[in-house]
Amino acid sequence: MGKRLNWLKRQGLLFWLGLLLLLLAASGCTHAADARNQAAGFTPAGANPASTTPPPTLSPPTATPPASQGKAVYNTPVVSPQPTPTLAATQPPPNTAAPGRAVPSPTAELIPLPGLRPTSDRPPNPTPLPPLPTPYKTYSWTLKVPILMYHYISVPPAGADEYRTDLSVDPVQFRAQMEYLANNGFTTIDLYDLSLAITNKQPLPPKPVILTFDDGYLDIYQNAFPILQEFGLKGTFFIITEFIDNGYPDYMSWAMIEEMAAAGQRMESHSKTHPDLREQTHEYLIWQILGSQQTLAAHIGYTPRYFCYPGGHYDEATIAVLKELDFWGAVTTAGGKWHNFEDRYEWTRLRMRFTTSLPDFITMVEPLE
Ligand SMILES: [Zn+2]
Numbered sequence: 001m002g003k004r005l006n007w008l009k010r011q012g013l014l015f016w017l018g019l020l021l022l023l024l025a026a027s028g029c030t031h032a033a034d035a036r037n038q039a040a041g042f043t044p045a046g047a048n049p050a051s052t053t054p055p056p057t058l059s060p061p062t063a064t065p066p067a068s069q070g071k072a073v074y075n076t077p078v079v080s081p082q083p084t085p086t087l088a089a090t091q092p093p094p095n096t097a098a099p100g101r102a103v104p105s106p107t108a109e110l111i112p113l114p115g116l117r118p119t120s121d122r123p124p125n126p127t128p129l130p131p132l133p134t135p136y137k138t139y140s141w142t143l144k145v146p147i148l149m150y151h152y153i154s155v156p157p158a159g160a161d162e163y164r165t166d167l168s169v170d171p172v173q174f175r176a177q178m179e180y181l182a183n184n185g186f187t188t189i190d191l192y193d194l195s196l197a198i199t200n201k202q203p204l205p206p207k208p209v210i211l212t213f214d215d216g217y218l219d220i221y222q223n224a225f226p227i228l229q230e231f232g233l234k235g236t237f238f239i240i241t242e243f244i245d246n247g248y249p250d251y252m253s254w255a256m257i258e259e260m261a262a263a264g265q266r267m268e269s270h271s272k273t274h275p276d277l278r279e280q281t282h283e284y285l286i287w288q289i290l291g292s293q294q295t296l297a298a299h300i301g302y303t304p305r306y307f308c309y310p311g312g313h314y315d316e317a318t319i320a321v322l323k324e325l326d327f328w329g330a331v332t333t334a335g336g337k338w339h340n341f342e343d344r345y346e347w348t349r350l351r352m353r354f355t356t357s358l359p360d361f362i363t364m365v366e367p368l369e
Contacts, residue, residue: 141198142340145189146365147210147331149349150174154219156354168354171223177352177361181209182231186365190236190266191306191347195328198341209365211235212331212349214270214308216244221256229263238270238308238331241295254299261300268306269293276313285321293325306330319345 151167153174160168169177181188187205194210196202211228213220216239228235237260243251261267269292271277277285289307297303305328309318312333322330322345329344336348350364 140341141201142338143194143198143204144337144367145194145204145208145210145339146337147191147212147339147347147349148352148364149331149333150211150213150224150352151215152217152219153213153224154217154222165354169352169356170354171227173356173358174224175227176358178227178231178233180358180362181233181365184366188234190234191268191329191331192266194339194347195344198339198344207365207367212308213237215274216240216252216257216270218250218252218256221252221260225260225263225265228265234264234266236266236268236306238268239292239296240270240272240274240310241292242272243274245295258299266304267296267300268304268308269296270308271310274310276311277309277318278313278315280317282317282321285318286325289318289321289327290325293327309333 150169152164153169153171155170156165156168180186184207186207186209188211189204189208191210193202193204193208197204211233213224213235216237220237224235227233237257239257240251244254244257247253257267269289271288272292272295273288275288277288280288293304305326307322307327307330309330309332314330314332319330327345329347331347331349333351334346334348335350337350339347352361356364
């Protein structure tokens with residue numbers, strides 16, 4: 001009787017032991033499979049989209065947050081990267097002038113000389129510009145160079161409002177200003193010269209000045225270009241490319257722009273349609289900035305590296321896109337004469353007005369020691 005009882009007890013113990021082992025084995029398999037799936041980022045085929053939610057083990061080890069808060073925490077790591085516009089934009093802007101050509105080192109002869117020769121026998125400059133050199137060692141120059149800002153070079157039409165008038169300079173005044181520069185030891189340089197002087201310490205002439213013309217109005221070709229040619233001066237012209245594409249009558253044509261570029265004048269980007277570039281999406285900024293840069297490159301034979309903010313409006317996102325696209329710098333409508341590497345996307349200018357007299361002009365451009 002006692003023997004049989006012991007045998008039954010042993011059988012019972014073995015049964016429970018066996019059951020325990022089975023349970024342990026099953027639990028171990030489940031955990032191992034989970035671990036494998038987690039390690040491989042495995043999602044079962046045919047799983048519904050909800051299965052892309054991170055597994056519970058990735059949730060923060062804090063008390064259960066409100067549903068919306070928890071979702072935000074979950075979603076952060078699985079947000080997919082920005083789509084195609086970013087990828088397209090991180091490619092260097094294509095240079096339509098000389099595909100496949102090796103990028104030369106930055107030397108002075110890359111910059112065309114001012115328009116000292118007739119415009120018709122000069123082919124467009126096909127030389128691609130290199131990326132902006134980084135500053136020499138750990139610092140760069142801060143240089144005082146007046147960058148003059150013009151818009152219209154014409155007598156304002158009858159009935160012009162105060163804004164239109166203020167944006168205009170009488171061609172007679174403009175000629176007197178250019179004559180003063182030519183006769184008083186000034187040399188017109190361009191923004192490339194300024195960048196290379198700041199970053200590479202490329203020497204500048206004794207009295208450098210930069211002439212900029214915003215918007216690409218027709219009267220620039222009619223009234224400013226001949227005077228610049230006459231005195232051998234170089235200007236930088238900020239073009240709104242879609243206005244030219246559309247053939248708007250108050251703006252230059254591509255033929256005029258190409259002729260001026262071939263004569264050594266600089267053509268740079270002023271966006272496609274002149275919008276306010278603050279608080280815009282990345283895609284929109286790429287479209288406006290890269291779009292105008294590529295259109296200009298197709299016409300002038302080099303990839304322009306400078307930008308002029310439409311209406312002087314920009315924000316950090318605008319500057320970030322200019323950096324992304326390898327722009328060398330940008331000009332604002334704020335006043336000032338000092339420029340350096342750190343503020344290269346916010347270079348200041350001096351506004352030329354209808355009321356700017358020749359003595360005013362001289363005060364603006366003459367370096368006062
Ligand atoms: Zn403008």
